[in-house]
Amino acid sequence: MNRLVVIALAAVAAIALPSSFAAASEVTASEISAMSKKPKAALAEVTFATHLHCEDCVKKIQENVAFEKGVKDLSVSLEKQTVWIKYDPSKTDEAKLEAAIEELGYEAEKTAEEPGQDA
Amino acid sequence: MKKTIALLPALCLAAISAGAQVVGSDGHTIDTTGIYGDRSDSLEATVFVARQAGNYLAKGKPIRTEVISAAGLCKMACCNLAESFENSASVTVGYSDAVTGARQIRLLGLSGTYTQMLDENRPVMRGLAAPFGLSYVPGQWLESIQIAKGASSVINGVESMTGQINLEHRKPTDEKPFFLNASVMSDTKMDLNLASSLQMGPNWSTVILGHVSGNVKSFDHNHDGFMDDPEMLQFNLANRWLYYADNGVQVRFGIRALQDTRKGGQEGYNHDTYALRDADPWGSDILNRSLNGYLKVGVPLNEDNSQNIALVADYALNDMDSWFGATSYLGQQHSAFLNLLYQNEINESHKFTVGASGMFDHYDEFFERSVWYGLGPVTDGYDEITNLGNAGIFGEYTFHYGDKVTAIAGVRGDWYNKDGFKFSPRLNLKYSPIDEIVIRANGGRGLRYATPLVDNIGVFSTGKRFEGLYGDHTLEDAWTFGGNITYYFPFGSSSNTYLSFDYFRTQFVQQLVVDYEYGDNLISFYNLDGNRSYSDNYQLDFSIEPVERFTVTATFRYTDAKIELKGQGLVDKPMTSNFKGVLNLQYATRLNKWIFDFTASVNGSSRVYDFMLDEKDEDGNLLYPKGRTPVYPLLYLQVTRRFKNVDVYIGGENLTNFRQKNVIIGPKGDDGIVNPWTSSFDASAIWGPLMGIKVYAGVRFTLWKKA
Numbered sequence: 001m002n003r004l005v006v007i008a009l010a011a012v013a014a015i016a017l018p019s020s021f022a023a024a025s026e027v028t029a030s031e032i033s034a035m036s037k038k039p040k041a042a043l044a045e046v047t048f049a050t051h052l053h054c055e056d057c058v059k060k061i062q063e064n065v066a067f068e069k070g071v072k073d074l075s076v077s078l079e080k081q082t083v084w085i086k087y088d089p090s091k092t093d094e095a096k097l098e099a100a101i102e103e104l105g106y107e108a109e110k111t112a113e114e115p116g117q118d119a
Numbered sequence: 120m121k122k123t124i125a126l127l128p129a130l131c132l133a134a135i136s137a138g139a140q141v142v143g144s145d146g147h148t149i150d151t152t153g154i155y156g157d158r159s160d161s162l163e164a165t166v167f168v169a170r171q172a173g174n175y176l177a178k179g180k181p182i183r184t185e186v187i188s189a190a191g192l193c194k195m196a197c198c199n200l201a202e203s204f205e206n207s208a209s210v211t212v213g214y215s216d217a218v219t220g221a222r223q224i225r226l227l228g229l230s231g232t233y234t235q236m237l238d239e240n241r242p243v244m245r246g247l248a249a250p251f252g253l254s255y256v257p258g259q260w261l262e263s264i265q266i267a268k269g270a271s272s273v274i275n276g277v278e279s280m281t282g283q284i285n286l287e288h289r290k291p292t293d294e295k296p297f298f299l300n301a302s303v304m305s306d307t308k309m310d311l312n313l314a315s316s317l318q319m320g321p322n323w324s325t326v327i328l329g330h331v332s333g334n335v336k337s338f339d340h341n342h343d344g345f346m347d348d349p350e351m352l353q354f355n356l357a358n359r360w361l362y363y364a365d366n367g368v369q370v371r372f373g374i375r376a377l378q379d380t381r382k383g384g385q386e387g388y389n390h391d392t393y394a395l396r397d398a399d400p401w402g403s404d405i406l407n408r409s410l411n412g413y414l415k416v417g418v419p420l421n422e423d424n425s426q427n428i429a430l431v432a433d434y435a436l437n438d439m440d441s442w443f444g445a446t447s448y449l450g451q452q453h454s455a456f457l458n459l460l461y462q463n464e465i466n467e468s469h470k471f472t473v474g475a476s477g478m479f480d481h482y483d484e485f486f487e488r489s490v491w492y493g494l495g496p497v498t499d500g501y502d503e504i505t506n507l508g509n510a511g512i513f514g515e516y517t518f519h520y521g522d523k524v525t526a527i528a529g530v531r532g533d534w535y536n537k538d539g540f541k542f543s544p545r546l547n548l549k550y551s552p553i554d555e556i557v558i559r560a561n562g563g564r565g566l567r568y569a570t571p572l573v574d575n576i577g578v579f580s581t582g583k584r585f586e587g588l589y590g591d592h593t594l595e596d597a598w599t600f601g602g603n604i605t606y607y608f609p610f611g612s613s614s615n616t617y618l619s620f621d622y623f624r625t626q627f628v629q630q631l632v633v634d635y636e637y638g639d640n641l642i643s644f645y646n647l648d649g650n651r652s653y654s655d656n657y658q659l660d661f662s663i664e665p666v667e668r669f670t671v672t673a674t675f676r677y678t679d680a681k682i683e684l685k686g687q688g689l690v691d692k693p694m695t696s697n698f699k700g701v702l703n704l705q706y707a708t709r710l711n712k713w714i715f716d717f718t719a720s721v722n723g724s725s726r727v728y729d730f731m732l733d734e735k736d737e738d739g740n741l742l743y744p745k746g747r748t749p750v751y752p753l754l755y756l757q758v759t760r761r762f763k764n765v766d767v768y769i770g771g772e773n774l775t776n777f778r779q780k781n782v783i784i785g786p787k788g789d790d791g792i793v794n795p796w797t798s799s800f801d802a803s804a805i806w807g808p809l810m811g812i813k814v815y816a817g818v819r820f821t822l823w824k825k826a
Binding site for chain 1: 292293711823826
């Protein structure tokens with residue numbers, strides 16, 4: 001009997017969790033939506049041209065720049081050799097973000113290149 | 120800073136080459152030293168930073184390969200390699216017994232001894248290193264794991280029957296000068312892992328890996344008089360080096376040292392004073408020590424590296440001193456592996472590799488076992504030195520027809536010192552008629568020398584007498600055939616939405632059979648000798664990222680493993696679960712600052728040994744009324760919070776709190792505790808979890824190299 005209860009619990013959890021995750025993703029989507037309703041000036045975007053050699057470089061930038069103050073979104077393209085950042089200008093600025101990339105050992109020069117894809 | 124920027128291409132090239140040693144340009148495990156020039160494929164690939172999938176099927180490889188990535192290794196506690204497979208249906212992990220804490224895997228429904236374990240394409244965990252080997256690879260040392268099903272490359276020998284599992288460690292070229300991981304579990308098990316990758320100029324780099332683990336206390340939660348987990352203490356240290364010369368020559372070498380002690384069973388066991396009498400607590404006492412060193416040299420023979428030669432040499436010393444009640448097993452193994460190969464990529468369509476290799480094992484074993492049998496104690500054993508080896512030549516030809524067809528034909532001719540010449544062919548085919556469909560097929564022969572006692576370490580945790588070929592080293596011989604078809608769907612948030620179906624069959628020509636059912640209180644070791652033994656496996660995998668950063672993978676495996684046992688005919692292979700289903704859900708917030716992982720599995724039933732049929736629960740109900748174990752679920756949950764350089768995680772294992780009942784079998788005394796000095800005592804009939812809910816917490820700190 002206990003076994004049945006346990007199996008039932010597992011089944012319920014297996015079914016319930018995806019929907020809670022989906023709900024979570026909906027919340028996130030609505031948050032993003034809400035964010036997008038704010039004045040566009042609230043968040044700024046910048047793309048830097050850089051020299052990336054391999055996926056390890058991509059990962060290094062991703063793991064570090066993502067945690068810079070004010071960074072809200074990030075996309076690093078090995079193909080385009082770019083780092084695209086969405087950030088809160090009240091907390092950081094382009095110079096600081098450029099310095100953060102250079103601190104990791106990569107060149108960074110502002111470019112008009114469009115991001116290929118959001119991370 | 121300019122200097123650092125100048126170093127990056129060199130380090131990246133070395134890092135790419137390090138990765139390339141696993142997957143050649145055709146995706147096959149054909150290279151053993153990482154001798155590749157520019158891997159333009161990596162640079163041309165469109166790699167946008169996204170969450171790395173945890174477990175996924177590699178699309179480009181000609182052999183069906185499941186990859187457990189670094190992200191996958193962080194989904195659970197993954198304190199060691201055994202736990203890294205918990206969310207894979209291909210691999211099932213179980214305990215060898217209820218005493219030693221030894222874990223064993225099953226691939227294609229067969230024991231892990233039929234799976235070749237590779238450490239960056241060097242054969243490892245062989246012989247004495249096998250029973251506890253999975254516990255000696257800290258999960259946090261690893262970068263990724265590749266599970267290749269079926270008959271794979273012949274280059275590293277043909278000991279793989281059901282498949283190969285290759286382990287990729289953290290690289291010397293990683294720009295992480297300091298990594299620390301510390302975790303603690305509710306059962307008081309603590310793990311500490313350290314890694315430091317250092318680059319000394321463009322040519323030299325090294326990684327130092329350290330690990331200490333142990334438990335402060337052992338518990339007996341089910342009050343059966345035996346500790347649930349042994350008291351353990353492990354020290355593990357490795358140092359790996361890479362020299363990457365300007366002319367493309369690569370030299371890799373490293374050493375590893377390990378010591379592990381574990382005491383299990385009843386508290387108070389002392390192997391020096393233990394005798395077959397009621398008063399003495401029964402237990403196990405194990406000391407494992409090992410030392411390993413390796414050297415790999417790769418030399419390009421021309422500028423574009425289309426021709427190269429490589430040498431791989433490996434030496435391992437494994438020393439195992441173990442006592443189980445009145446049984447002593449003291450073993451020492453010296454192993455050497457040498458592989459010399461030449462590779463020539465003639466053009467985009469044709470490539471071949473030829474070489475010569477050999478493997479040698481020197482065993483020095485002392486085994487003595489006293490048990491009650493019939494009317495009194497009986498002592499058996501042996502004290503022997505055994506040399507096992509094989510040496511031979513091999514060739515592998517790869518044909519590509521664009522991206523649509525890849526065919527790899529490999530053959531080996533090996534001389535085995537006890538069995539003479541053996542010929543082992545293998546074939547891998549991959550056909551992709553359109554981008555969305557990949558069809559693979561493979562087949563071939565596998566051969567390995569059995570080490571009966573250590574391959575089946577659970578037999579020591581019984582009161583049964585051994586008979587037959589337990590001191591022999593049968594050359595086991597099996598053929599595996601199978602394939603898979605994968606369809607990639609054009610929907611989902613990533614391009615990795617797929618449905619995949621596999622079928623594999625392993626059929627033994629010769630096998631060392633360990634039969635618990637041939638006689639009462641007897642474990643009989645004999646050769647298959649023309650009888651049937653096979654395993655059919657069917658598996659379905661589905662993976663999708665329905666919305667950004669939310670991944671769902673679902674897998675279901677069905678296994679039909681049968682064996683012809685003396686006096687019984689063809690029966691279901693005992694203690695082999697017939698199915699496993701796994702559902703894994705992962706959600707990460709933007710920039711991966713929060714990661715939620717959930718894994719649920721359902722584990723199918725196994726046929727139990729005949730001596731388990733009368734086992735009853737506390738209410739007097741039969742535990743196995745249909746001769747099979749119950750189906751049971753397992754749940755895992757983990758939440759990770761990531762900060763700059765620091766990850767903090769908490770999680771829970773076996774959240775359904777399901778535990779196997781009556782893990783210690785035998786007649787009970789007045790105190791309700793099984794008498795371990797009786798001949799029907801058995802602590803090795805394990806099919807389910809030994810421990811209930813466990814929770815854990817841990818922290819990972821990573822320091823990245825700066826300019």
